[in-house]
Structure formats: structure tokens, C-alpha cells
Amino acid sequence: MLWQFILVGVLALIAGLALGFFIARKYMMSYLKKNPPINEQMLKMMMMQMGQKPSQKKINQMMNAMNKQTK
Structure with missing residues (x-):
């Protein structure tokens, strides 16, 4: 039981x-x-809204840093 x-x-x-x-x-x-999740185009738009002129090198660096942080 x-x-x-x-x-x-x-x-x-x-x-x-x-x-x-x-x-x-x-x-x-x-x-x-x-x-x-954030992609390169979203990152570029955010940087432009903050008054920065994003270069492809800077975008790639930030994407790599974000990818390292998530792992």
C-alpha cells in the first residue's frame, strides 16, 4: 500500500x-x-545613436568581446 x-x-x-x-x-x-540576440547591424545602430561613427574593425572587436562573454 x-x-x-x-x-x-x-x-x-x-x-x-x-x-x-x-x-x-x-x-x-x-x-x-x-x-x-544582438547582431552587427543592431550594434552599429546603437553606436550611431550614442554619437560614435562605427568602423567595421570596432564592430568586429565588440562582437568578439560579446561572444567571449557569453561562452
Whole structure:
């Protein structure tokens, strides 16, 4: 009798973890589709808004620095 309650609890925990994983994965994929990470064009626009004239070398340096930071 007691082992049945434990078994049901463990199965419910496993099912909840699996369901939660897939829901979180779907949410993150849709979030990244709506809000993509910063790319070179966005970086160029931000620099121009801050009053800087971005060169391709400077943009590449900043993209490399951002990529290193995320790893």
C-alpha cells in the first residue's frame, strides 16, 4: 500500500519534470524568435545613436568581446 503511493509520487515527479522541460524549451525558442540576440547591424545602430561613427574593425572587436562573454 505504501509503495504504491511512493511509486505514484515518483512517476508524477518524472512526468512533471519532462513536461516542464518541454514547455520551458518551447517558451525560450519563441522568445528568441521574437527578441533575437544582438547582431552587427543592431550594434552599429546603437553606436550611431550614442554619437560614435562605427568602423567595421570596432564592430568586429565588440562582437568578439560579446561572444567571449557569453561562452
